[in-house]
Amino acid sequence: MIEGLLKGKSVVITGAASGVGRAAAELFAQHGARLICADIAMDLVEETLVAVKAIGGEARAVRCDVSKKSEVVAAVAAAVEAYGRLDVIYNNVGIPSPKTEQGMMAKLTDTTDEQIQKLYAVNVNGVIYGCQAAIEQFRIQGGGGVIVNTASVAGLIGWGGVLYGSTKGAVVNLTRTLAIEASGEGIRVNSVCPAGMATRFITGDRGPLPDAALAGMAKAYPLGRVIDPLDTAKAALFLASDLSSNITGVNLPVDGGLSAGKPL
């Protein structure tokens, strides 16, 4: 078991209150990171802090709506204030496609302007603001630094809601193009691309999915297992750490083989 992959590193995680963000907060803390846990759900983010502190980790919570640039800048500033610098930003927040009243994915033609703008404000602008704020800080520190984004397998193949997939496609290509642009400053930019996970993203406030639903999800993946938020957090840890020090511009599927193709 490799230990201390983020020892002493100052890390901002957005969407740290739940799902992948919480799993990443716990895993990164186990590896010695000092965390700013940014989210809009302050009651839930407090639970993340309790979990991190229970394993001896260091973390502070910041209220941050990633669709507001000033709040993302403030989250990075909080890392600098608390830990003296920023080493890694994990831009992890994402919200799903709008649903119909029956809980089905809304068709593109049934989607309102307001819904389109909200999805792009959070899923795309939120990542852009995180990248901008981090790079500004990395420059002040003299270069270097790591950006990890959470995209989705929906950004790699046609899968899931149309609008959601389009926002994640934007994150995938932002990751590639920014990796090239920022490479001269020693900044690495990669993303993780998970498939469906049974987090609040899917369940909302309805609580855990029944076993039958989980078994149905598992069948969609060649490896036959539901994707766990921790699977995604482990991929993010790899990309955040020096294990991937010569890797940039990669969108790493965490999808049990889903995007590799269909079995014959």
Ligand SMILES: NC(=O)c1ccc[n+]([C@@H]2O[C@H](COP(=O)([O-])OP(=O)(O)OC[C@H]3O[C@@H](n4cnc5c(N)ncnc54)[C@H](O)[C@@H]3O)[C@@H](O)[C@H]2O)c1
């Ligand atoms: N769960 C899935 O099936 C799935 C699949 C592929 C990709 N993803 C991506 O994984 C990432 C994490 O999702 P998750 O499954 O952990 O979902 P989640 O709903 O469990 O967690 C998302 C977190 O983001 C926070 N959040 C929402 N809007 C915000 C905003 N404007 N500003 C700040 N925080 C905000 C929520 O409060 C929550 O804590 C997202 O980018 C999502 O698009 C999820």
